Amino acid sequence: MTHPPHTRGPIRRFEEVEHTADRALRICGRDLAELFTNAALGMNSLMRSAAGGRPSVAKEIELEAIDAESLLVAWLSELAFWAETESLLFTRFEFLRISPTHLNAMVRGDRVGAFEKHVKAVTFHNLDIRSEAGGLAATVVFDV
Amino acid sequence: MAGMRGFHKIDEFLYEIPVSFREGMRVPARFYADDELVAAMTGDRSLEQLVNTATLPGVVRHVLAMPDMHQGYGFPIGGVVATALPDGVISPGGVGYDINCGVRLLASHLRVEQVAPHLDDLASALFANCPSGVGKGGQVKLKPGELDEVMEKGARWAVRRGYGTEADLERTEENGCLPGADAAQVSARARDRGKDQVGTLGAGNHFIEVDRVEHVADEVLARRIGLSPGQVVVQIHCGSRGLGHQVCTDYVNLFQKAVRKYHYELPDRELVCAPLSSPEGRDYLAAMTSAANYAFANRQVLAFHIRRSFEQVLAGKVKNFGLYQIYDIAHNMAKIETHVVDGRRRELCVHRKGATRAFGPGSEALPEVYRDIGQPVLVPGSMGTSSWVLVGTEGAMAQTFGSTCHGAGRTMSRHQAKRSVHGAALRQELEAGGIHVRAGSLGGLAEEAPAAYKDVDRVVDVVHGAGLAKRVARLTPLAVIKG
Numbered sequence: 001m002t003h004p005p006h007t008r009g010p011i012r013r014f015e016e017v018e019h020t021a022d023r024a025l026r027i028c029g030r031d032l033a034e035l036f037t038n039a040a041l042g043m044n045s046l047m048r049s050a051a052g053g054r055p056s057v058a059k060e061i062e063l064e065a066i067d068a069e070s071l072l073v074a075w076l077s078e079l080a081f082w083a084e085t086e087s088l089l090f091t092r093f094e095f096l097r098i099s100p101t102h103l104n105a106m107v108r109g110d111r112v113g114a115f116e117k118h119v120k121a122v123t124f125h126n127l128d129i130r131s132e133a134g135g136l137a138a139t140v141v142f143d144v
Numbered sequence: 145m146a147g148m149r150g151f152h153k154i155d156e157f158l159y160e161i162p163v164s165f166r167e168g169m170r171v172p173a174r175f176y177a178d179d180e181l182v183a184a185m186t187g188d189r190s191l192e193q194l195v196n197t198a199t200l201p202g203v204v205r206h207v208l209a210m211p212d213m214h215q216g217y218g219f220p221i222g223g224v225v226a227t228a229l230p231d232g233v234i235s236p237g238g239v240g241y242d243i244n245c246g247v248r249l250l251a252s253h254l255r256v257e258q259v260a261p262h263l264d265d266l267a268s269a270l271f272a273n274c275p276s277g278v279g280k281g282g283q284v285k286l287k288p289g290e291l292d293e294v295m296e297k298g299a300r301w302a303v304r305r306g307y308g309t310e311a312d313l314e315r316t317e318e319n320g321c322l323p324g325a326d327a328a329q330v331s332a333r334a335r336d337r338g339k340d341q342v343g344t345l346g347a348g349n350h351f352i353e354v355d356r357v358e359h360v361a362d363e364v365l366a367r368r369i370g371l372s373p374g375q376v377v378v379q380i381h382c383g384s385r386g387l388g389h390q391v392c393t394d395y396v397n398l399f400q401k402a403v404r405k406y407h408y409e410l411p412d413r414e415l416v417c418a419p420l421s422s423p424e425g426r427d428y429l430a431a432m433t434s435a436a437n438y439a440f441a442n443r444q445v446l447a448f449h450i451r452r453s454f455e456q457v458l459a460g461k462v463k464n465f466g467l468y469q470i471y472d473i474a475h476n477m478a479k480i481e482t483h484v485v486d487g488r489r490r491e492l493c494v495h496r497k498g499a500t501r502a503f504g505p506g507s508e509a510l511p512e513v514y515r516d517i518g519q520p521v522l523v524p525g526s527m528g529t530s531s532w533v534l535v536g537t538e539g540a541m542a543q544t545f546g547s548t549c550h551g552a553g554r555t556m557s558r559h560q561a562k563r564s565v566h567g568a569a570l571r572q573e574l575e576a577g578g579i580h581v582r583a584g585s586l587g588g589l590a591e592e593a594p595a596a597y598k599d600v601d602r603v604v605d606v607v608h609g610a611g612l613a614k615r616v617a618r619l620t621p622l623a624v625i626k627g
Binding site: 016018019020022048065066069070073074114116118121123125127144 | 216346386396416554557587
């Protein structure tokens with residue numbers, strides 16, 4: 001991963017792209033923190049739960065990985081794990097530290113009644129975080 | 145590479161992409177299809193994914209794809225890839241996240257007219273007794289340490305707990321317990337996800353279906369297997385739930401480092417792999433085997449709940465409502481098997497991702513009851529259409545490392561299916577066709593609409609025509625239970 005030219009301005013946070021068997025999202029962000037935030041929000045949109053109100057649960061997450069792509073998969077897998085095992089949907093993300101190989105974040109959210117869709121796994125399929133004019137972009141394929 | 149060309153026809157139902165197609169291919173890629181299925185395959189990136197698998201270290205003879213192939217991640221769904229021991233690789237992505245996703249077929253002694261008046265109650269009982277849906281936990285509470293036993297003993301653990309019989313084990317691939325499991329290689333997080341999901345169906349494309357035997361294609365084989373026209377049978381389609389998904393997640397992540405260590409250059413990071421002889425390869429195989437055994441146990445407990453549901457609804461109304469097992473097969477697995485390659489018996493690791501083992505007559509891996517006819521192969525079609533029972537053949541042993549198709553195969557994305565199919569309307573349509581539907585989510589139902597899949601009859605025509613399996617009987621649905 002290389003750093004993009006630092007530009008400002010509105011960019012699309014995430015959008016679904018067609019994938020025959022599963023679900024895929026193209027995610028953008030001006031920097032790693034925004035890319036990771038938008039990836040989490042995109043995954044929430046796949047799980048489609050009626051989350052709302054003031055977040056009542058906070059959790060600190062610390063992850064290490066060999067590169068930014070692995071860190072992104074680890075980040076989303078972490079959030080999917082809490083969704084499956086504790087019905088926790090996180091909607092606010094504060095990155096205390098983030099680099100391509102390490103992140104420390106405070107995440108806030110709520111316990112939800114039910115998810116419409118279950119993200120079984122986050123894949124590495126053709127995963128490559130690219131620098132683009134507006135920042136960073138990646139396409140993540142989810143096993144659902 | 146949708147719309148990819150570069151392949152040529154080498155037999156009526158067989159196509160080949162030569163090694164000259166792309167740098168890095170170690171063997172040719174072959175796929176089975178007819179003209180219409182070729183068109184479907186070239187409509188997504190599945191052929192490109194198949195070509196990618198031909199670059200894996202230690203791959204032998206050719207990589208293969210079945211006629212239900214469609215785009216996956218890493219490997220295509222419907223792919224069969226064999227690597228040679230000791231130094232060929234094993235790839236977690238070549239098995240997939242739902243380790244030992246598979247199908248179990250139970251048969252009743254009942255005719256459709258005996259069950260028809262009770263079908264609605266039966267569908268409700270099945271939906272109530274077989275926990276389904278996103279992340280749902282089950283009714284089985286494991287004692288401390290018992291999860292290890294589930295992973296190491298598989299369906300045998302379930303039978304010991306009273307969830308089935310020895311006859312069920314005899315009619316399960318590997319008798320419901322693959323050797324070589326080591327629960328110590330399964331992470332705490334995988335255990336957490338799996339600890340309360342034994343005996344649950346989950347969501348996605350998993351289902352329980354009450355069917356009738358609508359057509360018998362081979363009377364002799366059908367009789368031997370225990371099927372006859374008009375008979376009521378039940379299919380279960382599910383796998384290793386969160387535990388298996390986490391095992392795959394853990395090892396795909398760990399193997400990102402392994403590919404650097406072993407200096408592999410791969411076209412897709414989801415193809416990460418390690419030599420079977422390496423510590424990483426051995427650990428993954430032991431963890432994958434543990435998850436596979438969990439899946440066998442899961443289907444065994446679900447079979448128990450199905451039998452209980454039949455008893456609840458039918459006891460006192462019809463006689464002889466018991467269900468006996470026809471077979472249970474895996475379609476996401478890597479297995480160490482011996483096959484003849486270039487006239488020599490070789491020990492291979494056969495990855496089947498969305499492909500079914502289809503051992504032919506005489507195979508020692510088959511139970512005595514099926515050894516002379518070949519292994520029953522269970523091919524579920526899309527919801528509301530039909531499914532097939534086939535048997536494995538010598539042709540499969542010779543051509544595809546004893547493998548055949550696993551289902552209809554998707555043609556439409558889940559996203560597209562949801563946009564073009566309305567769940568409530570689909571449910572009405574199925575019910576108007578006499579199919580009782582119980583579904584946890586209408587959105588999930590829409591994603592599995594028949595229009596999103598290929599025609600299973602066409603897929604089966606190809607494997608039958610190519611000699612990869614023999615048609616036995618066709619099943620059509622009476623009731624569908626989905627998460």
